[in-house]
Amino acid sequence: DGGITQSPKYLFRKEGQNVTLSCEQNLNHDAMYWYRQDPGQGLRLIYYSQIVNDFQKGDIAEGYSVSREKKESFPLTVTSAQKNPTAFYLCASSISGGGPDTQYFGPGTRLTVL
Amino acid sequence: GNSVTQMEGPVTLSEEAFLTINCTYTATGYPSLFWYVQYPGEGLQLLLKATKADDKGSNKGFEATYRKETTSFHLEKGSVQVSDSAVYFCALSDPTNAGKSTFGDGTTLTVKP
Numbered sequence: 001d002g003g004i005t006q007s008p009k010y011l012f013r014k015e016g017q018n019v020t021l022s023c024e025q026n027l028n029h030d031a032m033y034w035y036r037q038d039p040g041q042g043l044r045l046i047y048y049s050q051i052v053n054d055f056q057k058g059d060i061a062e063g064y065s066v067s068r069e070k071k072e073s074f075p076l077t078v079t080s081a082q083k084n085p086t087a088f089y090l091c092a093s094s095i096s097g098g099g100p101d102t103q104y105f106g107p108g109t110r111l112t113v114l
Numbered sequence: 115g116n117s118v119t120q121m122e123g124p125v126t127l128s129e130e131a132f133l134t135i136n137c138t139y140t141a142t143g144y145p146s147l148f149w150y151v152q153y154p155g156e157g158l159q160l161l162l163k164a165t166k167a168d169d170k171g172s173n174k175g176f177e178a179t180y181r182k183e184t185t186s187f188h189l190e191k192g193s194v195q196v197s198d199s200a201v202y203f204c205a206l207s208d209p210t211n212a213g214k215s216t217f218g219d220g221t222t223l224t225v226k227p
Contacts, residue, residue, distance in 0.1 A: 004157075033215075042118075042203065042217040044160075058214075090157050100146030100165045100207050103215060105157030 002027045004106035006091050011111045013085075021076045021109045023091035030096045031072035033103065036060060037088040046089075049074055050096070080109065085113045116141045116211065120204050120218035127194055127225050135189040136222045137178075138202035145206040146178050147171075149188040152220070159222045161189075161202070194225045 004025045006092025013019045019035040020076035025032065031050050035043040046057030068074055074093075078085045089109045121136035136152060139145065146165040150158040162171030167182035176191045204218040 006157075032206060037129075040219070042219040045214065048214065070183045093155075100163075102148070103158075105150075105159065107141060107157050110157075 001102045004091060004093055004104055006089075006106035006109050009107065009109060011109055013111070013113050015113055018080060019078050019111065020084075021078070021089055021091075021111070023074045023076065023106060024072055025074075025093045025104075025106075027093055027104060028071070028073060029104070030071070031094045031101070032068070033092040033094075034058075034064070034066065034074070034076045035089055035092065036045045037108075043090065046076065069112035085111060087111060116145070116208050116216040118204050118206055118216050118218040120136060120202075120221050122161070122221070124222040124224060127223070129196055129225055129227050130188040130193045131225075133189070133191040133194045133198075133203055133223070135204075135223070137187045137189065137218060139185050139187065139204075139206050139216075141206055141208055141216075142184075143208050143210035145208045147178070148207065148215075149176070149178055149189050150203045150205060150217075152203065154200075158203060166218070196225045197227055199223055200224045 007022045033048045034046040044060050047060045049064040051057035065077045090102040091106045117140045147160040148163045152158045152159045162173040164171040164180035166190045170179045178189045201220045207215045
C-alpha cells in the first residue's frame, strides 16, 4: 500500500538537544511538506520541497532544518535554536507543488522536550 | 496574503442533526478549496475538494460548494453520526504561490448518541 510514514510516533528529548524526525513516502510524489500543529490551532508550514535537492522556507522555519536528497525522504531536524519545540509535527506530500493537488498526510510525530 | 477563517468551535450535536461549518477565504489568485478531517492522534485526510467556482465537492454525505461571490466553502452534512466526531480543517491551495496550502484553525465536532 502506498502512503506516508513518520517515525517515531512519540519522541522525547532533553532541552538543548537536536532531534531528527523521519518522513518517507512511496507515492512517487514530487512535493513534500512539514507542518507544525499546536493545540487548538491550524497547521503552520515549516519547510516544503517541490523537487529533489531543493527546498524552501515556510512561515515558521527558524530553528528547523531539512534535507531532500531522495525523492522518498524529507527528514526534519529540530535544532536547539527552536525556542518552543514541543508540538505535533505532520509531514505531507503531493503529486507536484504547483497545482491544486491534494496533500496526503502521515500519522504525525508528537515531540515533547523536557 | 492568503487566509482561511473557520467558524469557531467546538461544535456539539446530537446524532442525526444537521451540520454546517462555515469557512471563508481570502486569496489573491484562483485557489482550489479543500476540507480535511483529522481523527484523534492521526494526520489529516482529504474529505472533499473543489477546484473552481460553483463546483461542489462531496464525500461520505458531506458537501461543500465553492462560492466565489461570497468567498466561502461551507461544509454541510444532513445527518451526522457519532463516527463523524473529529476536527475539520478548511484549506486553500494557491497555484500562483507554488501550490502552498493555507489552513484554517480547525473546528472540533463532537456528535453525541
